[in-house]
Amino acid sequence: MDKNFSDNLPIYMQIMKKISQAIVSGEMRVGERIPSVRELADLFGVNPNTMQRALSELEREGLVISNRTAGRFVTEDINKIDRVREDMARETIFRFMEEIKALGYSKEEIKSFFQGDAIERVG
Numbered sequence: 001m002d003k004n005f006s007d008n009l010p011i012y013m014q015i016m017k018k019i020s021q022a023i024v025s026g027e028m029r030v031g032e033r034i035p036s037v038r039e040l041a042d043l044f045g046v047n048p049n050t051m052q053r054a055l056s057e058l059e060r061e062g063l064v065i066s067n068r069t070a071g072r073f074v075t076e077d078i079n080k081i082d083r084v085r086e087d088m089a090r091e092t093i094f095r096f097m098e099e100i101k102a103l104g105y106s107k108e109e110i111k112s113f114f115q116g117d118a119i120e121r122v123g
Helices: 011-024 037-044 048-061 078-102 107-115 118-122
Strands: 064-067 071-074
Touching: 011 048, 011 078, 037 048, 048 064, 078 107
Parallel strands: none
Antiparallel strands: 064 071
16 A cells, blocks of 8 residues: 655545545455554554554444454445545546546547547556
């Protein structure tokens, strides 16, 4: 997981996004135990309170579940993970479309661009 932060969002939200990406990409597996707040805070170089807030929000969203005696785990709800993955993809595409439109591309030019070799380069 990338541990670099930008200035455009609160750090806890950036951590949430990074952990969410790790979950939806399979880097963190379904049912996997999540390291402790202190371990993650050390890993990300943040205050434990910041990490606690990020994990609490991920619990509220349903990507992380808590077992009082055993810690936190990645949800086993595959449908939830798939929905979050799709939402993240849509958000990424929307941001991309806004940026590419700002460069003056039309919808037709964007479609043409992706039907060309741009997709091959991602491969």
